[in-house]
Amino acid sequence: MKKIINDPSTVVADALRGLAAAHGDLLDVRHDPAVVLRADAPVPRKVAVISGGGSGHEPLHGGFVGRGMLDAACPGAVFTSPTPDQVQDAVARTDGGAGALLIVKNYTGDVLNFETAAELAAADGVEVRTVVIDDDVAVQDSTYTAGRRGVGGTVLLEKLVGAAAERGVDLDGCEALARRVVGQVRSMGLALTPCTVPHAGEPSFTLGEDEMELGIGIHGEPGRRRVPAGTADEMVRALLEPILEDLPLAEGDRVLLFTNSMGGTPLIELYVAHGIAERLLAERGIRVERRLVGPYVTSLEMQGMSLTLLKLDDELVELWDAPVHTPALRWGV
């Protein structure tokens, strides 16, 4: 394992120090418990939008803290959900009197820890709502599993709800919006190489020279199926088809297309994939009206990609276009 780290057990704290140094104008980064706050938190009378999860998915979530997006992010250890005290602290420090919305990716660990945190925060007197995102269509038969995972769609959800909260939408409104977004966003990913968790020291799985893992999550867990790697056309189809089966879109429907790198895939390849996805959607008469291309929800140095489709309407387009000022997403300011 070769990594730019000093010690696996301090990697999250060390990275937070770098994040704080790089974005001191935007962020207030706290340790013990680790919480990344908007520099101007709490914002009076604004719903606090809070998320968090294991580290190793950067820029998710700390890179999305700032005006128009998250009020706080709670980074866990690498690929390990944060603990309830982090989330409780984040709620306390961002509560502007309008309550807090917790955005939780659907993993057993995340759900359980945020559940406990929500109880603790409620006991502190803050009104808290939790929305669980589970956009990964790779997980089928959800009665026989822990359910679909939260993956790429998370960043879109955080942006849209963050924009609504910034405009003064109340807790009910933010929660309703979040549930609506969760209902119409779907993702699917693949890996060409595994990643190595610093404290594990070994790759999360091994893949043959011509194999890829289809239907991976974002924690270096193996996918559902191992298939021949194939061409970019084949890869994009393998991601897009299950999404379109699950999210019925009619000709003329409007979507946001998010082409995401798992971290190690270079931008040149990501643009190749994005171009193909745009072409395939155009062939079906689906109108791509907004797009996001880049490494936004990653799995350490894993090579691979995911596609996310969000069905758009005027309200969502407006919220997407609203100003955002965070380390990783910025426009309109």
Next chain:
Amino acid sequence: MKKIINDPSTVVADALRGLAAAHGDLLDVRHDPAVVLRADAPVPRKVAVISGGGSGHEPLHGGFVGRGMLDAACPGAVFTSPTPDQVQDAVARTDGGAGALLIVKNYTGDVLNFETAAELAAADGVEVRTVVIDDDVAVQDSTYTAGRRGVGGTVLLEKLVGAAAERGVDLDGCEALARRVVGQVRSMGLALTPCTVPHAGEPSFTLGEDEMELGIGIHGEPGRRRVPAGTADEMVRALLEPILEDLPLAEGDRVLLFTNSMGGTPLIELYVAHGIAERLLAERGIRVERRLVGPYVTSLEMQGMSLTLLKLDDELVELWDAPVHTPALRWGV
């Protein structure tokens, strides 16, 4: 070789199609010859700032085309400088009557091809100046080599000169600014893993499990020395020290610190490195006043990083902060 591509011989054209689809509002992407233009080019009475080079360094250069930065980028084949006709075409399409400044990274191929292009453009009646950037301190004894390479500093140069041109600074002024920036920006890089050029199909070099290449360029070429990988502290020191030897900075001097990923290094590691670099500079009393952290000048999927230091003054800070609106850098708009 596993990559998200259809065919090594079409990878640049395919990626350009994806870039065009993703950023149709900002860019006018042309093929035959391949040129990435600002959507509103030519801008009347503005100096056209043009760069280009081999592909595989994305977002450099195409991702830096737009208001406040480049008017055009000329992408060559992967790791191969563009041809003169591309540059000539870029000049013709962006000439707003105030002349063109060509920003060329110091590689024999780039210098020769841009040289020919400058002659052709001059014959077309456009006033053209060329500035060569050579910020890589890894190359020593420049009398015995092709000279220092242009690496990370290129993005800073493009931003600063682009901002000046946008404000209406004339060709002489832009050229003088560019030469001043080149004089006070220095970089150094290291690689933990090689990269694989699509048409070559094999890694550019091989490294042992505990080795790193120190003093690499951005073309997958081996570095000057192979050394044990070590800790993040050691890596950052190994990059910072030669830079500081070459760019004498006194206590109290102001700098921009650019912590760049070579492509495959995850953001969590990059932030670890950035935090260390900030600490080491603070220990020397050097004031980091601006920073850029991310994968901006990459070498395909190579894992590794580079550090770039630019000595700042009020004028450069103002130009750095000026609005920019490109696919990869955006603020103030």
Next chain:
Amino acid sequence: MGCTAADVADALRAAARVVAEHRDELVRLDREIGDGDHGENLNRGFAALVSKLDENVPASPGGVLRLAATTLISTVGGAAGPLYGTAFLRAATSVGDAAELDAEAVAGALSAALEGVVARGKAEVGDKTMVDALTPAVVAARAAASGGVRDVLTAAAEAAEMGAESTVPLVARKGRASYLGERSAGHLDPGARSTSLLLRTFAGGAG
């Protein structure tokens, strides 16, 4: 011959040593069908618990168990943090403020722990989780409750070991391993393994 606060603290210190020794094994098991952090997570949590115990050992067995619960909840993270945290919390509640725990109390605490895990995680026997180790352990502990504390814990440990082994052929239906579907079969569940390791340690160290 009941179990005092000091005994419980010693058992937890022993558990921390065992977790540290088995850290890599648990990481490897979790890498195969999960995300490779189970050993690291537990090790971080138990190391934190030892630090707290070094500062101060609560007066009652219940107090020690409660300290274990809150420490694990705030340091482990992941699925195992809340699940083991709840297990210790319910165990603490079940023993109240008794100064010593007899065999009945220990069996009752294990039973409460299992109820807590099931309440939080909603897993059933056969889902390939720690519940597959803890359920037979509770049944065995109850059956042995007429003996001494060591009998209860030894019976629980043996049953947990078999329960953990029984997860190998199973297809996971809860937790991260469930994403693998059929591919999760043929692997020992890391949480079941850690449960069996903890019980074996408690049995060894119990008075």
Next chain:
Amino acid sequence: MGCTAADVADALRAAARVVAEHRDELVRLDREIGDGDHGENLNRGFAALVSKLDENVPASPGGVLRLAATTLISTVGGAAGPLYGTAFLRAATSVGDAAELDAEAVAGALSAALEGVVARGKAEVGDKTMVDALTPAVVAARAAASGGVRDVLTAAAEAAEMGAESTVPLVARKGRASYLGERSAGHLDPGARSTSLLLRTFAGGAG
């Protein structure tokens, strides 16, 4: 027995085949001390040249050489594009619009090509570049200029081959390989190798 436009075109088509066959070798040589694109770059350029020749073969040898120059300049890129482009451009200028090239003309064209490469690239013999192959080739060609065209090209090809081999122990001082310093020694320079391959092909195909 001079060399016509058709002969030059045939020689360039043969060169395209040889470059395609040796593409991987040139890529490998360039991977060792450069960036691994030399074979790909030349192959792209010569393939484009063949397409152009398929459309129309210019009337004079000079015209064919000029077409080669402009095609290589606009398709090869990298260092080799402008260098080989300039070489062919200077060769074209040197032969003017003669309908046939005799041995003197061919030797003169080679000499002009070398001057062009040196004017652009500023390399000297011993810098580990294509100049190390082309310089002895020009010397040998001049010495053989009293014979036939084939004698000139054969002499050039043999000298180029030895010149290319001579780059192996050298430390590069020009081009990308120079960044490697001492580590560039022990490798054949890819541009010297391609120069020697091209001359060998021209010798084989010359009338």
